[in-house]
Amino acid sequence: MLAQIIFAVCLGVAAFFIFKSIKRIYRNINLGKAFDPKGNTSERLKKMLLIAFGQKKMFDRPIPALLHLFIYVGFMIVNIEMLEIAIDGLFGTHRVFAPILGKAYPFVINVFEFFAVAVIIVCIVFLIRRNILKISRFHKPELTKWPLLDANLILTFEIVLMFAFLNMNATDLTLQEKGSEHYFATGNFFFSGLIKDLYNNASVTGLIIAERTYWWIHIIGVMIFANYLPYSKHLHILLAFPNTYFSNLDPAGKFKNMPIVTNEVKSMLGLPVENTEAVDPNAPMRFGAKDVQDLTWKNLLDAYTCTECGRCTSVCPANLTGKKLSPRKIMMDTRDRAEEIGTIIDTKGKFEDDGKSLYSDTYISKEELLACTSCNACVDACPVNINPLEIIIDLRRYMIMEESKAPNSWNAMFGNIENNQAPWKFSSNDRLNWKELL
Ligand code: SF4
Numbered sequence: 001m002l003a004q005i006i007f008a009v010c011l012g013v014a015a016f017f018i019f020k021s022i023k024r025i026y027r028n029i030n031l032g033k034a035f036d037p038k039g040n041t042s043e044r045l046k047k048m049l050l051i052a053f054g055q056k057k058m059f060d061r062p063i064p065a066l067l068h069l070f071i072y073v074g075f076m077i078v079n080i081e082m083l084e085i086a087i088d089g090l091f092g093t094h095r096v097f098a099p100i101l102g103k104a105y106p107f108v109i110n111v112f113e114f115f116a117v118a119v120i121i122v123c124i125v126f127l128i129r130r131n132i133l134k135i136s137r138f139h140k141p142e143l144t145k146w147p148l149l150d151a152n153l154i155l156t157f158e159i160v161l162m163f164a165f166l167n168m169n170a171t172d173l174t175l176q177e178k179g180s181e182h183y184f185a186t187g188n189f190f191f192s193g194l195i196k197d198l199y200n201n202a203s204v205t206g207l208i209i210a211e212r213t214y215w216w217i218h219i220i221g222v223m224i225f226a227n228y229l230p231y232s233k234h235l236h237i238l239l240a241f242p243n244t245y246f247s248n249l250d251p252a253g254k255f256k257n258m259p260i261v262t263n264e265v266k267s268m269l270g271l272p273v274e275n276t277e278a279v280d281p282n283a284p285m286r287f288g289a290k291d292v293q294d295l296t297w298k299n300l301l302d303a304y305t306c307t308e309c310g311r312c313t314s315v316c317p318a319n320l321t322g323k324k325l326s327p328r329k330i331m332m333d334t335r336d337r338a339e340e341i342g343t344i345i346d347t348k349g350k351f352e353d354d355g356k357s358l359y360s361d362t363y364i365s366k367e368e369l370l371a372c373t374s375c376n377a378c379v380d381a382c383p384v385n386i387n388p389l390e391i392i393i394d395l396r397r398y399m400i401m402e403e404s405k406a407p408n409s410w411n412a413m414f415g416n417i418e419n420n421q422a423p424w425k426f427s428s429n430d431r432l433n434w435k436e437l438l
């Protein structure tokens with residue numbers, strides 16, 4: 001009975017803190033401005049199923065994709081076992097589904113065990129890839145300290161959970177063989193059966209203690225994992241679904257015009273001006289984005305969904321040619337700044353200017369913004385449809401239109417576009433002069 005009470009309390013505490021974290025992340029994402037995802041629900045659902053559930057874009061690189069799939073499917077499937085563990089923990093039963101499923105029970109556990117072994121092997125391979133093999137995208141300046149520790153922690157965590165699960169089954173099998181009361185015959189489990197001989201010399205009491213310890217490690221481990229998730233890049237396990245659902249459906253690379261500028265240009269050209277935006281007279285007028293509150297909530301959802309895989313950075317021409325820009329860092333900085341503002345709100349009750357902003361040397365600098373070629377390669381490469389380019393463009397708009405910090409060569413180009421309708425310094429009247437030479 002005491003164990004049941006402790007279990008129920010642990011479950012309640014874990015659920016309470018998970019709920020608090022969900023509230024915090026929801027509030028932080030909503031620091032962003034409104035975003036109209038525009039209709040077409042079936043196209044969005046299709047995208048979500050293919051990209052988040054089917055992991056379609058991961059298969060651009062088949063071997064890591066296959067390994068990742070093992071972890072993803074394995075982790076989901078093995079955690080179905082949590083249902084039985086939770087019922088046993090709350091009601092004091094033991095393997096409650098065994099009598100219900102009968103002969104199917106060992107088959108189900110064998111499937112779980114197969115994936116548990118696969119998860120252990122893949123996690124070890126991933127640890128080696130990250131820490132020993134010098135894969136360039138895992139060795140960038142933004143991927144040191146906490147981000148590196150976070151990746152290693154979660155892989156180690158998964159190994160410990162799967163190890164506890166297999167050993168819990170192995171000690172259970174040994175107790176069954178020794179005819180211990182309470183540990184009734186369930187049928188053989190293949191993978192834990194291979195290691196059960198390790199426990200042959202243990203006493204029944206020792207085995208019961210070991211089996212209960214592995215049981216508690218597994219369940220408490222999962223509760224800690226669920227609470228750690230909101231602080232980790234592994235939140236993408238959940239957020240990949242809404243993020244792909246709200247993906248941009250416009251043609252790749254199409255920029256979103258600023259209606260106020262579009263209208264200005266149209267009125268200069270004598271074209272009819274569209275009333276595309278209801279303007280709040282009290283809202284501070286700002287071109288582009290200086291801080292996370294100037295971005296949309298979808299940009300912030302992108303930031304919280306980023307897996308820090310670095311696929312975007314590995315195809316970014318600016319990064320490949322040694323520039324400071326890394327689209328992965330753009331997303332990591334955006335999330336860190338949203339978290340920082342969230343902490344201010346938590347401590348002071350509301351946001352008070354802290355003298356910092358996303359566009360700054362602390363987070364995303366002018367040097368990084370100027371390096372972007374707006375080629376869209378990062379957006380195309382992202383396995384969960386994140387758009388770093390949209391954030392770069394918005395920050396760059398602020399930098400140029402509010403702070404007039406464009407390089408001189410860009411200012412000359414802007415002047416040419418304004419006067420000659422082309423980036424070059426020749427008059428548009430001379431544009432067809434080349435015909436004279438034919
Ligand atoms: S759009 Fe910019 S950040 Fe993205 S890959 Fe191209 S240069 Fe890099």
Ligand code: SF4
Binds near residue numbers: 383
């Ligand atoms: S933006 Fe996408 S591709 Fe880049 S690190 Fe994040 S998840 Fe990976």
